[in-house]
Amino acid sequence: MHTLLLSIGFGLVTASILAIAAVGFTLQFGVSNMLNLAYGDVMTASAFAGYLVNKAGAPLAVCVLAAAAAGAVISVLLHRYIYRPFVRRGTRLFGLVVVALSVAVIIQNALLAGFGATFFSYQLSPDHAVNFADMSFTVRQLIIMGIAVAVMLAINTLLRRSRLGKAMRATSGNATLARACGINTSRVIDTAWLIAGALCGLAGVLLVLNTSSFQSTTGNDFLVLTIAAAMLGGVGQAYGAMIGAVALGVITEVAAAYTRSSFKEVIAFVVLVAIVLIRPQGLFGPPGSTTTVTEKEAVA
Amino acid sequence: MNAGLQSTAAALLGAAQDGSSVLEARAIVRSFGGVNAVDGVDLQIHPATVTGIIGPNGAGKSTLLHVLAGSIHPSSGTVLMRGRDITRLSSHRRAHSGLIRTYQISSEFRRLTVLENLLVAATDQRGEQFRVLLLGKRWWRRQEEANVARAWDLLARFGLVDLANEYAGELSGGQRRLVEIMRALMAEPKILLLDEPMAGVNPTMARTVEGHLRELGQEGIAMVIVEHELAVLGRLCERVVVMASGKVIADGPMAEVRARQEVIDAYVIG
């Protein structure tokens, strides 16, 4: 029982990070209709940005902001100078996936070349444990969960109440129609990538704060979980991503506690296969949205 | 074709001499996220007729066509071909049974030549079966030659012989539209569904396309044409079906339909 509660506790922390990552991933997909396979590596790059700021002696909050900013900047650059030109030129979806994968490999290896193959960690002040009801969290973990909740609320307000949010939802649903209604879809898409990029960066830095050390492959390793969470919720559905993240975060930690911790990704994979077989559109995706019949081309 | 498809095709192409419909939509409803794009449509298409479907934007014409063609399943209702329920039949099986459709947006095979585009459309090619390939070229060469000859004939008929070895993706809009129609013909359709065949085609070419379509109509193929241009439909179709807001609001000869108040209203508002 204690193991169960402990692992649920870990699961909640993982879920918090996963939620931020998955929502960012799904926002990019929703609005551009392409899978940014470089997402995990942008997370790593942002974590390294935070690391550099940390080495320069800045306080933790500044590092976190730096990472989020790095994520935003890199994502916007990627979108504007690599993905969008390919889309504008008419590259089909399967070509774009190769583009994304190439970018991912370049980023990951650039980090490897620049920083080396060792493990890195942030210099942090000591952490304290806090216990509630048989679950034990460190202060830092509580902060991570708090940030995740705050971010989810902010995204919710953005999507539901702001004009930008409505424009984003319209563009995700049907870009041509959105344009016909006078929405400047290019600008909406750019902004979506900026926000999603910031989430990506934030998730990256929180991820490395939660683990004791990280290397150039850390973000990419997390991508499997991110994709699974996004698919579980329904790719393109922000709320789905949040729920998918919580479910997956808890399931993988609990299962890993009872089997082997390196099996987390395997469990995520099993979940993914189950989704594909049973309900490919995820919990909240519109039925039929993942089949070839409704295949739309990417939007930029 | 395997035995299962053969018997399906035989059943469907068997003579329906009693004048019954060759293609029928019954109570078709198709919704997208709460909106009924098609809202209860009954439609019967008779053999050797040319039927036009017209209506303002958003009337549901294309969606109805997709449902008839099998690329989308209806939320409720049935589609019947010569009395047989094909609602759940995939589009490739419908094609085997003689139901061929064209697309509004160019759907040519860009990296194949025009002639190859036509050859793809030929039905029941033995050369497409792996076990036949293992046996060797002589088991499919004769059929291929016959198909190639038929393709050249089509090209000659449409005046595009010179373009035979050009990549389909490099042609002009109107030429691509013709390729699509030729391709549909190559598949020897019994029923041909055309989704806005004149869309994006310049007026001269449109007249050529129209002429070809008229010839086809005279050859006994049942045709359903979704179009915007009232005038074009008037010249081509004996019967016009008018849709608005997902429903059929008028169905009959053009002159009669045009004068109906509901139709005028739909066009003014929609």
Place this chain on the structure above:
Amino acid sequence: MSLYITTLLVYVGVDVMACWGLNLQFGITGINNFAFIVFQAAGAYTAAVLSLGPQSGNGGFQQYLFGASLPFPIPILMGGVIAGVLSLLIGLITLHRLRSDYQAMVMLVIAVIGTIVVENLGSFLNGSAGLALIPQPFVNNFSSPVDYQWAFVAFTAVACLVVYFFLHRITSSPLGRALRAVRDHEFAAAALGKDVARLRMFSFVVGGVLAGLSGGILVSFITAWSPGSWLYVETLVLLTAVIVGGTGNNFGVMLGALLVPVVFNEVTRYLPQFGRPGLIDALQWIMIGSLALLFLWFRPQGIVPERRRRFRAPDAAPEAKLPPGTPAAAEPQ
């Protein structure tokens, strides 16, 4: 020296065969298979396990399932078979339910998970240590190792030739044309009666078999195989080779398979070691990724583009030697 050259040649042959398989899937049929390397690995492991003999035989220092000592060429052929079966299973799950980008994502995840599973299930295929000391096929027929190596090169070349003619038969036929149609516009292909799911599955399985055969041949020469040999990024190397060489054109792909993996791996051999360890490897990967992007942007059709199939117009004269519509001699694909 001769070992270096023969190893290089065997790698070239194996890469060419694998790239042809990938070309069938990606270049001709338009399927993204980011898990391609997993199928090559499956073939390699199968061939290894079927040559190593039962696990206790070697003193039990390696753990694996189903050991056997089957004679050449059965292990290699079984490698192809098992890879084909695996393709069938994975294809059934992903191919006809998902649109191409989801498929790509799931395949990528399969590739990532594949290495994790094998590394962690130690008793399945000896975990991260991998399998080693795999017996070489037909080695007893040769007195000197050099002769054996060259004989193996000849064997690889013959295998490639057989595969080439087999693929040519497919790509120059109506089946090849139907696959290309599916690549170019699958809805139009379906609307014309092509069973898109079945056609895709065909390419996927045949491509998988070729991947497995290539893995079997490779492992029989280098006699060792571990998860490090088949990281998911290796698929990108093969994919880049196909893109650079010419998608859809088997001759071009052969060129690509020669240039990309071989040149990249061998060029760095002659560079002085600079920077920290692993730096050169990282730079190699950056170059592969950049090469893929550059070609996709500036020359997506590759160095040797897909050949256009030309037909000769029918002669008007009745005494024409050729029957009307006879296709012009097909160029090699």
